[in-house]
Amino acid sequence: xxxxxxxxxxxxxxxxxxxxxxxxxxxxxxxxxxxxxxxxxxxxxxxxxxxxxxxxxxxxxxxxxxxxxxxxxxxxxxxxxxxxxxxxxxxxxxxxxxxxxxxxxxxxxxxxxxxxxxxxxxxxxxxxxxxxxxxxxxxxxxxxxxxxxxxxxxxxxxxxxxxxxxxxxxxxxxxxxxxxxxxxxxxxxxxxxxxxxxxxxxxxxxxxxxxxxxxxx
Amino acid sequence: xxxxxxxxxxxxxxxxxxxxxxxxxxxxxxxxxxxxxxxxxxxxxxxxxxxxxxxxxxxxxxxxxxxxxxxxxxxxxxxxxxxxxxxxxxxxxxxxxxxxxxxxxxxxxxxxxxxxxxxxxxxxxxxxxxxxxxxxxxxxxxxxxxxxxxxxxxxxxxxxxxxxxxxxxxxxxxxxxxxxxxxxxxxxxxxxxxxxxxxxxxxxxxxxxxxxxxxxxxxxxxxxxxxxxxxxxxxxxxxxxxxxxxxxxxxxxxxxxx
Numbered sequence: 001x002x003x004x005x006x007x008x009x010x011x012x013x014x015x016x017x018x019x020x021x022x023x024x025x026x027x028x029x030x031x032x033x034x035x036x037x038x039x040x041x042x043x044x045x046x047x048x049x050x051x052x053x054x055x056x057x058x059x060x061x062x063x064x065x066x067x068x069x070x071x072x073x074x075x076x077x078x079x080x081x082x083x084x085x086x087x088x089x090x091x092x093x094x095x096x097x098x099x100x101x102x103x104x105x106x107x108x109x110x111x112x113x114x115x116x117x118x119x120x121x122x123x124x125x126x127x128x129x130x131x132x133x134x135x136x137x138x139x140x141x142x143x144x145x146x147x148x149x150x151x152x153x154x155x156x157x158x159x160x161x162x163x164x165x166x167x168x169x170x171x172x173x174x175x176x177x178x179x180x181x182x183x184x185x186x187x188x189x190x191x192x193x194x195x196x197x198x199x200x201x202x203x204x205x206x207x208x209x210x211x212x213x214x215x216x217x
Numbered sequence: 218x219x220x221x222x223x224x225x226x227x228x229x230x231x232x233x234x235x236x237x238x239x240x241x242x243x244x245x246x247x248x249x250x251x252x253x254x255x256x257x258x259x260x261x262x263x264x265x266x267x268x269x270x271x272x273x274x275x276x277x278x279x280x281x282x283x284x285x286x287x288x289x290x291x292x293x294x295x296x297x298x299x300x301x302x303x304x305x306x307x308x309x310x311x312x313x314x315x316x317x318x319x320x321x322x323x324x325x326x327x328x329x330x331x332x333x334x335x336x337x338x339x340x341x342x343x344x345x346x347x348x349x350x351x352x353x354x355x356x357x358x359x360x361x362x363x364x365x366x367x368x369x370x371x372x373x374x375x376x377x378x379x380x381x382x383x384x385x386x387x388x389x390x391x392x393x394x395x396x397x398x399x400x401x402x403x404x405x406x407x408x409x410x411x412x413x414x415x416x417x418x419x420x421x422x423x424x425x426x427x428x429x430x431x432x433x434x435x436x437x438x439x440x441x442x443x444x445x446x447x448x449x450x451x452x453x454x455x456x457x458x459x460x461x462x463x464x465x466x467x468x469x470x471x472x473x474x475x
Contacts, residue, residue: 076391076394076398079398079399079400080397080398085398085399085400086400087400088384088400165385165387166386166387166391167386167391168361168384168385168386168391168395170384170385174385177299177364177365177385178364178369178385180299180303180365181299181364181365181366181369182322182369182370182373184302184303184306184326186303186306186307
């Protein structure tokens with residue numbers, strides 16, 4: 001039996017690599033999720049019944065099914081039926097983007113609705129179109145209010161990447177499992193993996209706090 | 218740094234110790250017979266799989282028959298293969314029967330029964346694959362493999378030797394699906410398991426290539442030092458082999474070709 005310390009030191013490079021993959025996937029997924037969230041958030045606050053219906057259906061469906069099912073469906077389910085090949089990283093990013101996008105759509109909707117109606121009326125009476133008023137008056141105020149919720153989603157999505165181990169993406173969770181399956185040192189490895197996740201999220205929260213302060217001014 | 222790590226690790230240790238009770242508390246069952254909890258991987262036909270809501274397969278029937286011979290009770294706990302050995306180690310399970318190949322690395326942390334089946338690993342590719350006929354053709358290819366298996370260790374070695382990429386999955390179905398979908402070129406699986414799959418599931422579009430890569434034996438794993446259970450397993454196995462029940466179980470699931 002080698003000492004705990006040696007086991008941990010040996011594992012660090014592999015776990016660090018896994019953390020990089022975890023971060024990459026989180027950032028890319030959130031970028032797309034923000035676009036999806038903005039799109040559906042705007043749709044759900046629009047005056048068209050059809051657009052609102054589509055947005056509601058999307059959000060309800062994506063929030064109403066487990067992320068793990070979505071991951072399996074996209075990676076194992078779709079390709080044979082559509083006769084396409086989806087690389088695992090693409091499938092993972094797609095699943096996380098769609099899933100986080102649904103939550104972000106709700107965050108956007110809440111943020112937009114939280115801005116006083118008078119703001120829109122005032123902007124419109126100054127002659128701005130609905131779209132322009134949205135872009136220049138409503139959204140900037142709404143986004144400021146939404147920052148804590150964004151950060152929260154960021155943290156949730158980062159933790160959700162650990163589910164991607166099931167489709168063979170070598171992120172942090174997968175790396176931990178691989179190491180344990182050859183050295184059987186569950187205790188040390190899961191402790192280090194936990195610390196890695198914690199550090200990533202902790203650094204993110206520090207960044208977000210400084211972001212919030214800057215925006216609040 | 219060392220101090221910090223020590224503090225973190227010991228803090229976590231304190232948490233874990235206080236947070237979890239004992240896994241298997243050897244509770245005497247209603248009939249008064251001793252009860253043992255065995256882990257298995259429920260997605261590994263013909264050794265263990267689910268049929269009509271019940272767990273069946275060579276391993277399941279064997280452990281039940283051994284229990285009957287030796288007069289103890291068995292509780293079967295299905296889980297991902299990669300979690301089975303750590304769970305025995307953590308005393309969450311008394312033992313495990315899941316087509317576990319006996320090897321030296323595992324012997325360091327577990328005890329095994331006598332070998333009960335010779336399996337060995339085979340290379341598996343898609344039916345329409347003509348480029349891979351043996352391990353020498355693996356250069357630049359992708360191998361899909363199940364975490365924690367002897368196949369995974371083998372895949373790692375092959376990957377380094379020939380420059381192949383290895384992708385790790387939790388269960389056999391995912392890994393087969395990976396090859397079927399063309400996301401991986403090849404997988405490595407125990408010979409009886411893959412030949413059974415090809416027989417019962419011709420739509421799987423898989424085929425075995427080359428010779429068996431090794432001749433591993435399966436053993437029933439027990440917690441290191443649990444001599445009592447190990448002895449019961451061995452004596453049960455011996456009896457079943459003598460009275461023909463062992464062959465009967467094997468032949469239920471595998472036509473006698475080996």
